Amino acid sequence: MPERELEIVAAALRAAGLAPPPEDIGALAGAYPELRALVARLGELEEVDDEPSPESG
Amino acid sequence: MELTIADAGRGLRAGTFSATELLTEVTRLGDRLDGTLNVYVARFDESARRAAAAADRELAAGLDRGPLHGIPVGVKDLIFTREGPTLAGTDVRNPAWQRPTDAAVVSNLRAAGAVITGKTTTAELAVGTPEAGRLERESRNPWDADRWAGGSSAGSGAGVAAGMFAAGIGSDTGGSIRLPAAYCGIVGLRPTFGLVPRAGTIALSPSLDVVGPLTRTAADSAVVLRALAGADGADRAGDLSRELGRSLRGLRLGVERVPEAGSEMAACLDAAVEELAGAGAEVREVELPHYEPAVSAVLVTLFAEGFAEHTVALREQWSSFGVSTRRILAQGALLSAADYVNARKARGAVRRLVIDLYRDLDVIVSATAIAEAPPLDAIDLDDLTATIRTDYWSAIGNPVISVPIGFGDRDMPLGMQIAGRPFEDATVLGVADAYQQLTDWHQRVPPMVAAERGRA
Numbered sequence: 212m213p214e215r216e217l218e219i220v221a222a223a224l225r226a227a228g229l230a231p232p233p234e235d236i237g238a239l240a241g242a243y244p245e246l247r248a249l250v251a252r253l254g255e256l257e258e259v260d261d262e263p264s265p266e267s268g
Numbered sequence: 269m270e271l272t273i274a275d276a277g278r279g280l281r282a283g284t285f286s287a288t289e290l291l292t293e294v295t296r297l298g299d300r301l302d303g304t305l306n307v308y309v310a311r312f313d314e315s316a317r318r319a320a321a322a323a324d325r326e327l328a329a330g331l332d333r334g335p336l337h338g339i340p341v342g343v344k345d346l347i348f349t350r351e352g353p354t355l356a357g358t359d360v361r362n363p364a365w366q367r368p369t370d371a372a373v374v375s376n377l378r379a380a381g382a383v384i385t386g387k388t389t390t391a392e393l394a395v396g397t398p399e400a401g402r403l404e405r406e407s408r409n410p411w412d413a414d415r416w417a418g419g420s421s422a423g424s425g426a427g428v429a430a431g432m433f434a435a436g437i438g439s440d441t442g443g444s445i446r447l448p449a450a451y452c453g454i455v456g457l458r459p460t461f462g463l464v465p466r467a468g469t470i471a472l473s474p475s476l477d478v479v480g481p482l483t484r485t486a487a488d489s490a491v492v493l494r495a496l497a498g499a500d501g502a503d504r505a506g507d508l509s510r511e512l513g514r515s516l517r518g519l520r521l522g523v524e525r526v527p528e529a530g531s532e533m534a535a536c537l538d539a540a541v542e543e544l545a546g547a548g549a550e551v552r553e554v555e556l557p558h559y560e561p562a563v564s565a566v567l568v569t570l571f572a573e574g575f576a577e578h579t580v581a582l583r584e585q586w587s588s589f590g591v592s593t594r595r596i597l598a599q600g601a602l603l604s605a606a607d608y609v610n611a612r613k614a615r616g617a618v619r620r621l622v623i624d625l626y627r628d629l630d631v632i633v634s635a636t637a638i639a640e641a642p643p644l645d646a647i648d649l650d651d652l653t654a655t656i657r658t659d660y661w662s663a664i665g666n667p668v669i670s671v672p673i674g675f676g677d678r679d680m681p682l683g684m685q686i687a688g689r690p691f692e693d694a695t696v697l698g699v700a701d702a703y704q705q706l707t708d709w710h711q712r713v714p715p716m717v718a719a720e721r722g723r724a
Contacts, residue, residue, distance in 0.1 A: 220602060227575075227601035228583045231594070235586075238595055239602065246571075246599055250607045252564040256614040 216240040271431045273339050273488040280327065280338050287323040287338030291316055291383055294340050298385075298432045300720050305417075306407050307342070307427040311386035312351045316340070319383040326381075335491040337381030340433040344421050345387035346394055347371045347437060347479065348468040356470050357392040357405060357420075359588040360581045371468025373437060373479050373496045380495035385433050388423025394444055394472045395420065395574060396593035398647050406644060409451060410714035411680050415641040418448030424482045425452040430717050435492045436482040441472045442566055443636075443658025445480050446670040450636035450683025453672045453712060455700065456482045457489045458658075460691050461665030463505055464496045473573040475612070476566065476662050484710050486669060486700035487512050493693065505691050511698025517548030519699065522625070524556050524634035526657070533638050536674035536682050541633065543706045544699075554632060556660055557621040561614055566659040568603060568611035575600020592649065619664040623689075631699050632687045636670040640680035661685065667693040669700045672709040681709075 220240040224231060231239075271294065279285050285293075295313065302308055323338035343349060346356050348371040356365065374384065389407040391397065398406045398416060407422035409415040410430045417426040424436025425448025438445040440458040449456025457480045464479045471477055481492035490509045494502060502508070523541050525534070545551045556562075574597045575582070586594060625632070639655040661668040668687040676682055686703075688696040704710050713721075 223602045224598065227579070227598075229586065229598060229601060230583075231586055231598065235591075235595060235598070239598055242595070242599065243602060246602055249564040249567050250603070250610070252561045253568065253607075253610045253614045255561045256558055256617040 287320040291320040307423045333381030341382040342388045342433040357390040372465035391420035392593045418451035420444040449670040451641035453681030457669045460667045473570045514698040519549040521549040522554035522629045522632040529638040532676040540673040562618045562663040563659045565611040565614040571599040572608040636683035640676040
């Protein structure tokens with residue numbers, strides 16, 4: 212388990228007020244790269260996302 | 269013959285049987301099968317008997333509430349009913365789920381004359397997956413009790429397939445109506461997002477969740493959807509039965525094929541498309557734009573919104589959740605606000621691309637899942653995710669129905685999705701109905717059910 216993922220995940224869970232046991236933190240850290248891959252895939256749609264945001268003037 | 273709403277309605281009005289006798293019949297079947305299938309988490313025998321008796325009195329007095337009058341209906345245990353608490357397939361306790369009131373859809377069903385027979389098994393909070401040590405909580409598939417009935421509206425799907433009620437009510441976030449429908453060989457409709465009220469339904473992902481019917485036929489789904497949607501929904505979608513019995517001549521039909529589909533699924537989809545083409549549909553191949561990013565957007569949305577819905581419980585009752593459920597929901601804590609917003613924007617972008625796709629099409633068909641129901645004790649979440657094709661339509665909110673189109677080489681059912689434009693639920697129901705007029709897959713009966721009926 213890469214130390215960096217474990218640290219990121221443990222910190223995020225703490226910040227959210229969660230206190231899972233180590234095996235859950237480890238499992239979430241193991242799944243973290245795939246979660247970031249999901250998020251990265253959203254970027255493929257940036258070029259077609261030409262809808263003006265409601266905040267734009 | 270299997271229990272359909274249409275057939276039951278004819279029998280009730282012809283005086284062939286009463287609503288009370290119909291309820292007794294399905295209750296007896298439940299008595300015999302539910303030890304194996306685990307369809308129900310709670311049965312409402314007393315209140316159902318009273319409702320059936322009232323339906324009989326009303327019909328005798330000339331008061332007919334319509335096609336659901338006296339019809340037995342099972343309700344997913346994620347949806348409130350006045351008979352008792354909602355457990356949602358979890359050991360987590362929330363005082364808000366204890367209130368003995370009817371959800372909006374349950375009120376609508378009762379007003380339409382339906383007899384609510386009980387609450388049906390759900391995956392934990394509509395998101396958990398079967399896991400070792402908790403398999404006794406899962407519904408089993410009537411076609412093979414060693415296999416999964418699908419999720420999360422498992423009990424509603426298995427119960428319809430087993431003839432334990434004529435319609436099951438489910439909810440669908442990423443496929444939770446369509447998947448059990450496909451795995452159990454029945455019809456499952458995910459209505460247009462926003463058509464059916466959700467008040468009194470425990471939320472998983474509010475920008476994705478819908479409530480909808482599981483039935484044997486598309487025509488029955490139209491009847492149930494009309495009741496679920498209530499008067500406001502009917503105003504928005506029009507007469508949901510208006511395209512039942514339609515011709516397929518000139519229907520512009522897109523087909524999405526995926527190379528990963530197993531040979532049985534590919535053959536069944538080919539045969540289904542041939543049936544539709546033979547009846548006059550104009551078929552062309554399509555590729556769903558940005559499939560992978562759309563599915564990613566659904567998952568990111570589900571994690572973020574699911575975490576938001578259950579944050580307090582995760583903080584205070586972590587160990588009361590199943591392992592898969594808490595690990596799915598907690599992923600929301602690992603996402604940023606920007607990730608969530610980008611998922612919403614991605615869904616909007618895909619929605620606009622699909623609107624363009626529909627300029628030349630009326631419906632798009634595709635596999636519901638590219639593989640049959642897996643064995644209950646060997647479910648791998650990654651494998652499962654790779655075979656399910658339902659998330660895409662959840663991303664954009666279009667109406668989509670799953671209909672049975674044949675069987676794989678293990679004699680397990682396979683399903684096809686028919687997706688239409690938003691608020692054109694009547695069109696997907698009409699095309700599904702036309703397909704069912706051409707085929708008899710929906711009339712097949714699981715061997716264990718046929719055997720029980722033979723013994724009766």
